[in-house]
Amino acid sequence: MMPYGQGSPSGARFDMLVVGAGFAGLYMLHRARRDGLSVRVLEAAGGVGGTWYWNRYPGARCDVESLEYCYQFDEALQQEWQWSERFATQPEILRYANHVAERFALRRDIRFDTRVVAASYADATWTVRTDQGDEASAQFLVMATGCLSSANRPAIKGLETFAGPVYHTGEWPHAEPDFSGRRVGVIGTGSSAIQSIPIIAQRAKQLTVFQRTANYTVPAKNAPLDPEHVARIKSDYPAFRARNSLQINAFGSNMPRSSVPARELTAAERRAALEARWQYGGLFFLGAFGDLLLDKAANDEAAEFVRGKIRGIVRDPEVARLLSPQQVIGCKRLCVDTDYYATFNRPNVRLVDISASGIDEITPRGARVNGDAFELDALVFATGFDAMTGTLLKIDIRGREGRTLREAWRDGPRTYLGLCIAGFPNFFTITGPGSPSVLTNMIVSIEQHVDWIADCISSLRSNGCTSIEARPEAQEAWVEHVNAVADRTLYPQCNSWYVGANIPGKTRVFMPLLGFPPYVEKCDEVAARGYEGFETD
Numbered sequence: 001m002m003p004y005g006q007g008s009p010s011g012a013r014f015d016m017l018v019v020g021a022g023f024a025g026l027y028m029l030h031r032a033r034r035d036g037l038s039v040r041v042l043e044a045a046g047g048v049g050g051t052w053y054w055n056r057y058p059g060a061r062c063d064v065e066s067l068e069y070c071y072q073f074d075e076a077l078q079q080e081w082q083w084s085e086r087f088a089t090q091p092e093i094l095r096y097a098n099h100v101a102e103r104f105a106l107r108r109d110i111r112f113d114t115r116v117v118a119a120s121y122a123d124a125t126w127t128v129r130t131d132q133g134d135e136a137s138a139q140f141l142v143m144a145t146g147c148l149s150s151a152n153r154p155a156i157k158g159l160e161t162f163a164g165p166v167y168h169t170g171e172w173p174h175a176e177p178d179f180s181g182r183r184v185g186v187i188g189t190g191s192s193a194i195q196s197i198p199i200i201a202q203r204a205k206q207l208t209v210f211q212r213t214a215n216y217t218v219p220a221k222n223a224p225l226d227p228e229h230v231a232r233i234k235s236d237y238p239a240f241r242a243r244n245s246l247q248i249n250a251f252g253s254n255m256p257r258s259s260v261p262a263r264e265l266t267a268a269e270r271r272a273a274l275e276a277r278w279q280y281g282g283l284f285f286l287g288a289f290g291d292l293l294l295d296k297a298a299n300d301e302a303a304e305f306v307r308g309k310i311r312g313i314v315r316d317p318e319v320a321r322l323l324s325p326q327q328v329i330g331c332k333r334l335c336v337d338t339d340y341y342a343t344f345n346r347p348n349v350r351l352v353d354i355s356a357s358g359i360d361e362i363t364p365r366g367a368r369v370n371g372d373a374f375e376l377d378a379l380v381f382a383t384g385f386d387a388m389t390g391t392l393l394k395i396d397i398r399g400r401e402g403r404t405l406r407e408a409w410r411d412g413p414r415t416y417l418g419l420c421i422a423g424f425p426n427f428f429t430i431t432g433p434g435s436p437s438v439l440t441n442m443i444v445s446i447e448q449h450v451d452w453i454a455d456c457i458s459s460l461r462s463n464g465c466t467s468i469e470a471r472p473e474a475q476e477a478w479v480e481h482v483n484a485v486a487d488r489t490l491y492p493q494c495n496s497w498y499v500g501a502n503i504p505g506k507t508r509v510f511m512p513l514l515g516f517p518p519y520v521e522k523c524d525e526v527a528a529r530g531y532e533g534f535e536t537d
């Protein structure tokens with residue numbers, strides 16, 4: 001058996017156990033340790049970084065600007081770290097995560113290569129079992145397991161017979177596959193596919209893209225960061241952060257969402273607004289109108305604008321038609337790309353429409369669709385994740401009286417504030433379902449959750465309490481609130497991973513909560529009212 005971190009025996013007891021050493025787990029460890037708690041982090045991977053450890057596929061990059069996609073809890077850290085591009089690449093973000101781990105001496109309290117398989121609560125203690133066959137226990141258990149950390153590997157007939165290598169973008173090998181001279185197939189056209197396809201197309205002899213649903217993507221307009229822009233931001237970084245935290249998605253104050261609804265603009269003004277944001281690049285496109293995600297007519301106009309761009313870029317009209325999405329724009333996560341549509345003008349790239357009935361089967365030499373055979377040497381699944389709940393439900397989590405999380409969430413996830421679950425005392429989820437999480441700059445949401453959890457534990461301790469648990473009625477009201485907010489928007493209309501539609505059999509529920517600023521206000525208010533909606537003991 002391996003020790004838990006340096007010098008700690010297996011089976012040891014801590015104040016807090018944290019599952020995951022991505023950005024959430026790293027900051028939770030730092031903050032809880034600073035508050036005087038004994039903490040251990042258990043991490044399945046061989047290093048820190050979470051999402052950015054696993055998603056090493058070619059072209060992987062963040063779609064939130066690098067000056068915002070980083071911690072703000074330490075002014076010296078945010079001043080000293082130098083980002084090189086507007087949107088950081090995966091290797092640069094992973095270097096940053098390692099820098100943070102080094103700078104705050106975090107590794108000594110992290111046990112790597114250790115997957116948590118079970119966690120159960122009894123006698124005011126959480127006991128966690130790992131795939132290394134040992135256990136540890138703690139008063140508090142914090143799940144920092146990420147929202148997109150369980151790869152979705154669809155069961156396609158014959159897959160096991162394929163003669164070549166099979167990859168998943170979310171579990172990319174450390175040794176970069178060599179696609180030169182190879183015929184590569186990519187399944188999926190979500191964000192991971194849209195980032196990797198232009199690069200794979202440059203490396204492979206031939207690239208075949210199997211598309212089930214066309215997706216909207218806007219240009220990143222990525223570029224090296226201008227030192228003057230960086231200096232301006234860094235001259236008052238806290239003020240920049242404060243402006244961003246007032247945005248609905250907790251980022252993007254440099255190009256805020258318009259407050260003007262589309263119907264109050266002339267046709268020429270609407271087009272100019274969309275064109276300006278297309279040229280600016282990135283997710284800001286969705287902020288062109290105040291009601292872009294509220295009003296179908298406003299949304300239709302933005303969607304048609306993108307389809308017009310596709311027709312202008314892609315030379316073959318039939319390929320342009322197939323690449324043109326028909327659903328509401330933005331209700332599946334908008335993608336941000338570099339040269340995605342133009343890649344389909346390359347002679348070595350072909351698009352296969354599988355919207356009617358999917359891939360019939362994988363054979364040793366390729367894939368068969370509608371009776372047509374496509375010869376392939378390597379297969380890339382860019383098929384996404386069992387988002388937000390997948391990783392939590394894979395672990396056998398048992399709360400009071402042995403009740404399992406799987407049972408508690410049979411009809412979809414139910415939480416109070418996306419932080420706690422009735423029946424699961426002293427158990428916290430960082431960026432859990434029911435919190436703004438994936439609709440925001442994740443690092444901002446992570447810091448807000450970690451600080452809330454740490455403050456909550458400090459408050460419990462100073463009041464002589466040992467446990468906290470969400471009340472069922474507060475949880476029910478919260479679930480209703482999350483749904484009511486989503487139902488006022490166009491978000492629930494698509495078959496997105498936000499509603500779990502990408503996973504066969506998953507209960508359809510809109511999982512994240514829209515609106516960072518009111519959410520923060522609510523969390524602060526709950527705390528100020530002595531943890532309203534919670535039972536403390």
Ligand code: NA7
Pocket residue numbers: 148154155169187188189190191192193211212213333358359382383384385495497502
């Ligand atoms: P996504 O966005 O979930 O995309 C997955 C893609 O894979 C999407 O095009 C899916 O089509 C497709 N897919 C999923 N299952 C299948 C099957 N069985 N057959 C064919 N195609 C399939 O995952 P990503 O990794 O690209 O991005 C995840 C997030 O990471 C992204 O939103 C950013 O926040 C960063 P569908 O649309 O379901 O028809």
